Amino acid sequence: xxxxxKQRRPRSKLSDVALRAGVSAVTVSRALRRPEMVSPQxxxxxxxxxxxxxxxxxxxxxILASSRSSVIGVVVSSLTNGVFADYLRALxxxxxxxxxxxxxxxxxxxxxxxxxxxxxxxxxxPEALILTDVDQTPYARELLEHAGIPIIQTMGLTDAPxxxxxxxxxxxxxxxxxxxxxxxxxxRIGILAARLDSRTRNRVAGYTxxxxxxxxxxxxxxxxxxxxxxxxxxxELFSALLSRCPDLEAVFCGNDDLALGxxxxxxxxxxxxxxxxxxxxxNDLEFAASSCPALTSIAVPRxxxxxxxxxxxxxxxxxxxxxxxxxxxxxxxxxxxxxSTRMSAQRGLKV
Amino acid sequence: xxxxxKQRRPRSKLSDVALRAGVSAVTVSRALRRPEMVSPQxxxxxxxxxxxxxxxxxxxxxILASSRSSVIGVVVSSLTNGVFADYLRALxxxxxxxxxxxxxxxxxxxxxxxxxxxxxxxxxxPEALILTDVDQTPYARELLEHAGIPIIQTMGLTDAPxxxxxxxxxxxxxxxxxxxxxxxxxxRIGILAARLDSRTRNRVAGYTxxxxxxxxxxxxxxxxxxxxxxxxxxxELFSALLSRCPDLEAVFCGNDDLALGxxxxxxxxxxxxxxxxxxxxxNDLEFAASSCPALTSIAVPRxxxxxxxxxxxxxxxxxxxxxxxxxxxxxxxxxxxxxSTRMSAQRGLKV
DNA sequence: TTGTAGGCGTTATCAG
DNA sequence: CTGATAACGCCTACAA
Numbered sequence: 001x002x003x004x005x006k007q008r009r010p011r012s013k014l015s016d017v018a019l020r021a022g023v024s025a026v027t028v029s030r031a032l033r034r035p036e037m038v039s040p041q042x043x044x045x046x047x048x049x050x051x052x053x054x055x056x057x058x059x060x061x062x063i064l065a066s067s068r069s070s071v072i073g074v075v076v077s078s079l080t081n082g083v084f085a086d087y088l089r090a091l092x093x094x095x096x097x098x099x100x101x102x103x104x105x106x107x108x109x110x111x112x113x114x115x116x117x118x119x120x121x122x123x124x125x126p127e128a129l130i131l132t133d134v135d136q137t138p139y140a141r142e143l144l145e146h147a148g149i150p151i152i153q154t155m156g157l158t159d160a161p162x163x164x165x166x167x168x169x170x171x172x173x174x175x176x177x178x179x180x181x182x183x184x185x186x187x188r189i190g191i192l193a194a195r196l197d198s199r200t201r202n203r204v205a206g207y208t209x210x211x212x213x214x215x216x217x218x219x220x221x222x223x224x225x226x227x228x229x230x231x232x233x234x235x236e237l238f239s240a241l242l243s244r245c246p247d248l249e250a251v252f253c254g255n256d257d258l259a260l261g262x263x264x265x266x267x268x269x270x271x272x273x274x275x276x277x278x279x280x281x282x283n284d285l286e287f288a289a290s291s292c293p294a295l296t297s298i299a300v301p302r303x304x305x306x307x308x309x310x311x312x313x314x315x316x317x318x319x320x321x322x323x324x325x326x327x328x329x330x331x332x333x334x335x336x337x338x339x340s341t342r343m344s345a346q347r348g349l350k351v
Numbered sequence: 352x353x354x355x356x357k358q359r360r361p362r363s364k365l366s367d368v369a370l371r372a373g374v375s376a377v378t379v380s381r382a383l384r385r386p387e388m389v390s391p392q393x394x395x396x397x398x399x400x401x402x403x404x405x406x407x408x409x410x411x412x413x414i415l416a417s418s419r420s421s422v423i424g425v426v427v428s429s430l431t432n433g434v435f436a437d438y439l440r441a442l443x444x445x446x447x448x449x450x451x452x453x454x455x456x457x458x459x460x461x462x463x464x465x466x467x468x469x470x471x472x473x474x475x476x477p478e479a480l481i482l483t484d485v486d487q488t489p490y491a492r493e494l495l496e497h498a499g500i501p502i503i504q505t506m507g508l509t510d511a512p513x514x515x516x517x518x519x520x521x522x523x524x525x526x527x528x529x530x531x532x533x534x535x536x537x538x539r540i541g542i543l544a545a546r547l548d549s550r551t552r553n554r555v556a557g558y559t560x561x562x563x564x565x566x567x568x569x570x571x572x573x574x575x576x577x578x579x580x581x582x583x584x585x586x587e588l589f590s591a592l593l594s595r596c597p598d599l600e601a602v603f604c605g606n607d608d609l610a611l612g613x614x615x616x617x618x619x620x621x622x623x624x625x626x627x628x629x630x631x632x633x634n635d636l637e638f639a640a641s642s643c644p645a646l647t648s649i650a651v652p653r654x655x656x657x658x659x660x661x662x663x664x665x666x667x668x669x670x671x672x673x674x675x676x677x678x679x680x681x682x683x684x685x686x687x688x689x690x691s692t693r694m695s696a697q698r699g700l701k702v
Numbered sequence: 703t704t705g706t707a708g709g710c711g712t713t714a715t716c717a718g
Numbered sequence: 719c720t721g722a723t724a725a726c727g728c729c730t731a732c733a734a
Contacts, residue, residue: 061711
């Protein structure tokens with residue numbers, strides 16, 4: 001025997017409700033999960049007992065007994081970045097109606113925090129795990145491979161997916177943005193980046209190779225910072241870059257927030273966009289289409305990415321093991337061509 | 352007896368680890384939770400057994416047995432709104448180090464979805480519940496009052512807190528913003544709002560009363576929409592308002608995203624801010640200080656709100672029941688005076 | 703420092 | 719349609 005250990009009055013449980021309704025505990029449980037299997041009269045009595053006692057089922061007990069959690073674990077790199085917010089919304093929109101609960105943890109772009117988040121989530125015995133990154137720590141990878149549940153790696157693309165990989169080539173996207181600027185006739189094309197996480201690194205690599213290809217590469221054109229990206233930072237990085245490279249003609253920004261900062265900084269300095277400076281963002285967040293000038297950006301299909309991630313997960317869970325043929329799905333991206341970029345006045349012709 | 356019901360290979364459990372390490376299950380459990388209570392040699396054997404088996408404790412079982420979840424439930428009205436993202440970050444920063452897990456659910460500004468979220472969270476037997484709203488459904492309120500855990504209602508202020516209320520007066524904030532514009536000499540002051548949730552309604556009420564006080568009220572000056580607020584919407588609402596009230600001198604925007612949209616729309620139409628149009632935002636999001644022109648806004652202490660919410664919760668949990676004296680804490684707000692508002696040229700004097 | 707016993711609240715199974 | 723019973727995996731209390 002042992003004494004009760006909590007001073008808090010214990011919440012009412014199944015058996016309390018059963019007692020009050022004059023039925024057995026199982027019946028109450030059934031009335032909650034499969035009401036059609038319980039006679040209407042009993043159901044009514046049970047329902048009112050539940051209301052009276054403000055009864056709420058204990059999920060822990062339920063999960064333990066049924067060994068099904070209905071939890072979908074998600075690790076995002078950031079909560080403040082609009083891309084992830086949109087991606088999450090897509091996930092919610094798919095999973096909520098299907099009766100699954102989305103549980104989100106933030107890794108703040110840190111592989112170690114991501115590993116911790118993965119451990120935490122696996123502890124919940126989730127039905128699936130969704131990661132907004134493709135580079136996990138070896139230990140995390142090991143755990144994921146043993147998890148026995150669908151694992152989705154998104155946003156980026158990898159040659160060695162743990163399970164299923166849905167994303168876009170960040171390298172190609174960086175390359176496309178750069179080539180767009182090159183084709184407009186720009187030669188001094190800078191790049192702004194905050195926090196070089198794996199995705200950003202790939203974008204920068206795409207930029208760098210594109211520049212090298214055309215013999216335009218110059219270390220001085222890269223301006224980056226270790227702090228999280230903000231609008232303010234965009235302005236600051238741009239200012240720093242501009243003072244180092246006064247002949248700058250265009251900037252490719254690692255994301256739309258930075259680009260917004262550049263737009264404002266240009267306005268402040270009286271630099272006309274796109275006449276004197278072409279600006280390209282990344283992600284195509286909501287505001288990109290309605291800024292002034294409207295921002296040219298790389299449109300990342302984050303909503304479709306979320307929808308598809310969820311669709312595949314649900315298919316696997318329900319189809320009990322039917323995996324998609326391809327474990328690596330490239331969703332592609334597009335250049336959202338708008339008013340912040342245009343043909344260089346100096347040249348006026350394609351290279 | 353009964354047959355196993357799941358086809359998935361069962362994850363390894365405490366007893367598996369114990370077997371492999373040649374100790375008893377409790378010892379493994381202890382090695383995980385209080386390593387200092389286990390001898391170094393055993394600890395080592397246990398650790399390697401854990402690694403070998405990729406063992407991860409089953410949280411459900413742990414919660415059930417200990418009746419403590421270390422979960423802090425949070426319901427936010429939106430995941431895409433910057434205010435909540437910042438507030439959440441503050442919560443994470445406080446709770447994570449303290450060993451608590453923040454579990455976030457989204458109510459999308461709907462009281463009914465909030466109620467569902469509350470039920471879901473209560474099912475997790477959280478240690479505390481934090482709500483970013485003060486108006487709950489009667490049933491939700493009932494549940495919360497019976498929950499026996501600290502309940503924090505934030506963002507707004509209420510006369511009848513369920514437990515603890517930390518926030519600001521949205522009414523006063525709306526009033527302040529309006530008075531600011533009135534004092535600048537503006538008389539035709541419009542207001543833009545998306546989605547009239549309770550907080551926004553209070554802000555609008557603050558505006559309306561302020562306008563009435565000065566005899567400036569005019570229904571035509573209110574422009575709102577039921578859809579979520581976006582930058583684009585800001586521009587659209589502004590356009591609509593302007594075509595109805597061509598003599599508009601200033602706009603108070605329900606939030607900074609709308610204000611950003613107004614700024615862009617003004618730029619597009621060649622309306623000079625603040626010379627021809629004063630613009631006030633709400634929330635003082637990061638970009639407000641670095642936009643061009645810098646946006647005058649209402650600075651809401653969302654970070655402090657999060658910090659204090661967490662601090663109080665932790666105090667109650669650890670101090671086992673020591674509640675703060677006041678159950679209603681008004682954190683106040685400030686007018687972040689910047690470049691998007693200025694003295695009306697027509698009058699040039701205070702009213 | 704380590705092990706044994708019992709129970710946490712729910713669900714699956716099988717019997718009525 | 720309803721009820722009895724045995725798990726689910728771990729933790730608290732107590733004993734060794």
